[in-house]
Amino acid sequence: xxxxxxxxxxxxxxxxxxxxxxxxxxxxxxxxxxxxxxxxxxxxxxxxxxxxxxxxxxxxxxxxxxxxxxxxxxxxxxxxxxxxxxxxxxxxxxxxxxxxxxxxxxxxxxxxxxxxxxxxxxxxxxxxxxxxxxxxxxxxxxxxxxxxxxxxxxxxxxxxxxxxxxxxxxxxxxxxxxxxxxxxxxxxxxxxxxxxxxxxxxxxxxxxxxxxxxxxxxxxxxxxxxxxxxxxxxxxxxxxxxxxxxxxxxxxxxxxxxxxxxxxxxxxxxxxxxxxxxxxxxxxxxxxxxxxxxxxxxxxxxxxxxxxxxxxxxxxxxxxxxxxxxxxxxxxxxxxxxxxxxxxxxxxxxxxxx
Amino acid sequence: xxxxxxxxxxxxxxxxxxxxxxxxxxxxxxxxxxxxxxxxxxxxxxxxxxxxxxxxxxxxxxxxxxxxxxxxxxxxxxxxxxxxxxxxxxxxxxxxxxxxxxxxxxxxxxxxxxxxxxxxxxxxxxxxxxxxxxxxxxxxxxxxxxxxxxxxxxxxxxxxxxxxxxxxxxxxxxxxxxxxxxxxxxxxxxxxxxxxx
Numbered sequence: 001x002x003x004x005x006x007x008x009x010x011x012x013x014x015x016x017x018x019x020x021x022x023x024x025x026x027x028x029x030x031x032x033x034x035x036x037x038x039x040x041x042x043x044x045x046x047x048x049x050x051x052x053x054x055x056x057x058x059x060x061x062x063x064x065x066x067x068x069x070x071x072x073x074x075x076x077x078x079x080x081x082x083x084x085x086x087x088x089x090x091x092x093x094x095x096x097x098x099x100x101x102x103x104x105x106x107x108x109x110x111x112x113x114x115x116x117x118x119x120x121x122x123x124x125x126x127x128x129x130x131x132x133x134x135x136x137x138x139x140x141x142x143x144x145x146x147x148x149x150x151x152x153x154x155x156x157x158x159x160x161x162x163x164x165x166x167x168x169x170x171x172x173x174x175x176x177x178x179x180x181x182x183x184x185x186x187x188x189x190x191x192x193x194x195x196x197x198x199x200x201x202x203x204x205x206x207x208x209x210x211x212x213x214x215x216x217x218x219x220x221x222x223x224x225x226x227x228x229x230x231x232x233x234x235x236x237x238x239x240x241x242x243x244x245x246x247x248x249x250x251x252x253x254x255x256x257x258x259x260x261x262x263x264x265x266x267x268x269x270x271x272x273x274x275x276x277x278x279x280x281x282x283x284x285x286x287x288x289x290x291x292x293x294x295x296x297x298x299x300x301x302x303x304x305x306x307x308x309x310x311x312x313x314x315x316x317x318x319x320x321x322x323x324x325x326x327x328x329x330x331x332x333x334x335x336x337x338x339x340x341x342x343x344x345x346x347x348x349x350x351x352x353x354x
Numbered sequence: 355x356x357x358x359x360x361x362x363x364x365x366x367x368x369x370x371x372x373x374x375x376x377x378x379x380x381x382x383x384x385x386x387x388x389x390x391x392x393x394x395x396x397x398x399x400x401x402x403x404x405x406x407x408x409x410x411x412x413x414x415x416x417x418x419x420x421x422x423x424x425x426x427x428x429x430x431x432x433x434x435x436x437x438x439x440x441x442x443x444x445x446x447x448x449x450x451x452x453x454x455x456x457x458x459x460x461x462x463x464x465x466x467x468x469x470x471x472x473x474x475x476x477x478x479x480x481x482x483x484x485x486x487x488x489x490x491x492x493x494x495x496x497x498x499x500x501x502x503x504x505x506x507x508x509x510x511x512x513x514x515x516x517x518x519x520x521x522x523x524x525x526x527x528x529x530x531x532x533x534x535x536x537x538x539x540x541x542x543x544x545x546x547x548x549x550x551x
Contacts, residue, residue, distance in 0.1 A: 038388045039381045043398040317377045 005110050013117045017094050025255040026056040032312050039316040063251075066244035071146055074241065078144035083242070083249035086137025089130040090256035096123035097263045098185045100273045100296035115273070115296060116185055123184035124176070127264060128169060131219065134257065135161040138221075138228060141250070142238035153237025156323065157221065157228035163330040164218040164225075170338035171211040174345035175268045178203040184264075188272030195276040200269040204348075207341040209269045211334050213310070216261040218330070220254060222311055224318035227326060262307035266300065273300040408488045413471045415489040416464060417511035418504065419482070421521035426508065427483035430459040437478035442469045462504040467497055487514040 030045065030053065037044035045052030070079055100115030113119070120126060135157065142154020176182060178199055179190035191198045199205045218225035229237040239250050266272055273295040275281070280294040321329070367373065387394035399406060408414075419427050430447025448460035476484045487510060494500060502510075 035385070037396070039385045041384065041388070041394070041397050043396045043400070046400060313378060313381060316381045318374065 009112050010117065017117060018091065021091065021094055021256060021259060024259055025252050026060065028255045028258065028308065029059065030055050035309065035312040036316050060248070063244060063248040068244040068246060071241045073146035075144040078140045082137045082141030082144060083246045083253070085140060086134045087249045087253040087256065089134040090253045090260055092130045093127040093260045096120055096126055096184050097267060098188045098272055099300055101292050102185045102189060103292065119183055119185045122182045124172060124182050128165070131257070132165060134253065137253065138238050141242065145241035147241050149234045149240045150238050153228045153230070153234045157238060160218060160225065160227060160326060163327065164215040167211055167215040167330060167334040167338050168219060170335070170342060171208045171215060172268055173342045174203065174205045174208040175199045177345050177349050184267050188267050188274060191271035191274050194278045198269065198271040198274070205269060205345070207337055211338045211341065212265060212269070215334060216265065217311065217314060220257040220261055222258065223315040224320050225326060226320060227323055230320065258308060258311055259304065262304045265307050266303035270303045275299050412488045413473050413486045415466070415487050415492060415510055416469070416475065416507070417485050417487050417514055418462065418507040419485055419511045419515060420508065420518055422518040423521050425521065426458060427481050428459045428462060429481055429483070430457045431480060433478045433480060434475035434484060437474045439472060439474060440468045440470050442466065443475060459504065462507065464502045464507060466492070466500040466502055482519070485511065485515060489514065
């Protein structure tokens with residue numbers, strides 16, 4: 001019976017998180033178009049609903065009812081598998097993100113942890129492992145399409161994702177050393193007590209943070225690192241032959257990855273749900289019972305949406321890199337910086353923690 | 355990375371992503387002016403809802419005109435057909451009944467799918483029977499709908515040029531070559547020049 005209750009509660013949490021994430025993804029497409037147009041003296045979508053806020057629904061309906069074309073000569077199995085392979089790993093990562101304080105609630109005699117789906121002790125490793133599988137979706141999609149542009153996009157994605165995943169892995173090691181844990185919950189808890197305790201400021205992980213953000217942009221194939229997609233060179237890269245819902249899956253995978261990467265950045269470097277002061281604002285006002293609500297509904301979204309805005313901001317500003325620049329930047333600049341960060345952090349921790 | 359000409363400031367700028375930050379400040383300032391300060395407007399014209407003011411010389415759809423007594427101006431001279439670089443115009447001219455010297459366009463059709471809107475036909479017309487309107491919303495589902503016959507071209511002229519030219523014989527000096535029937539010639543008085551509008 002206990003297991004049944006546990007499974008039910010976990011399922012409810014999964015459904016809730018899935019719903020919120022997919023809703024965020026849907027309106028992220030609109031937010032991106034709006035922010036980009038505001039930065040470029042345009043208006044963005046204005047037709048569907050007031051100020052175009054129903055545009056995601058229209059887009060979704062359109063994609064849902066579109067003809068689903070599988071090109072002749074395509075490998076049907078891999079062609080169908082690729083969108084799933086890129087979308088599912090992106091969603092799986094949200095299982096270990098802490099959305100709020102890790103406190104236990106007694107409900108009808110059962111203890112539940114409402115703000116994290118599951119706290120596994122290798123959380124960040126788990127996310128990294130699954131996002132690597134997402135690269136297979138891109139590569140297989142590019143290969144299975146039987147199209148030269150798709151193949152080129154897939155090849156580029158393979159090289160790019162592998163190069164930059166290495167940097168992500170190295171950039172977060174400093175944080176892991178400082179928190180002494182791979183669990184996302186423990187990492188967030190280690191940064192309690194004001195913004196000067198966050199790893200980016202308190203742990204002096206600024207290099208690691210910069211390397212992480214740049215590599216994360218490259219990892220999610222966003223501008224200025226969108227070489228696998230590269231409209232002006234490769235039509236749409238690995239997505240060229242995809243249409244209808246399969247294309248929508250790739251599209252959602254890209255945005256879900258953005259949200260996931262932003263959540264990780266918020267948890268690792270900006271303290272996750274931790275407020276910027278030693279206590280939350282409602283605690284200062286005298287409502288300590290509502291502190292969790294402020295963390296969940298204000299501080300965590302604030303940090304995540306800041307990073308999402310950063311994605312749009314970078315896209316509005318920077319042109320696409322050339323392929324050799326991308327590789328040189330990844331291997332000759334980012335990698336040494338990340339390694340130096342690991343070295344310096346470990347030396348500092350060795351001397352100051354003793 | 356190790357160019358010998360690289361100075362210290364260049365190094366610092368490269369390390370701190372100085373140029374990128376300058377660019378990001380530029381985009382952010384536009385954003386702030388648009389959304390927060392509200393002192394910057396989009397250049398977008400919401401097309402179907404709001405439209406541009408077109409200059410009077412805009413070269414849109416071509417129309418056939420009438421005189422104020424609703425007779426067609428066209429004299430069927432074929433000069434527009436000759437002037438057209440993309441062979442849009444087809445004119446079949448015929449004699450006016452009862453007036454052997456007067457001619458008119460029995461059939462007049464324009465294939466607007468080919469028209470490049472150069473306006474040479476309007477220039478070529480000796481009696482100013484052709485004009486360019488400011489109409490441009492002529493997207494159709496069927497390509498054949500752009501093959502305009504004389505009635506359609508006249509209708510275009512009627513709705514775009516409600517003020518019609520007064521019909522006077524000899525109103526244009528070229529008219530003498532094309533539009534003179536020997537029946538109702540007005541009496542020429544001495545050395546008066548031909549009346550022009």
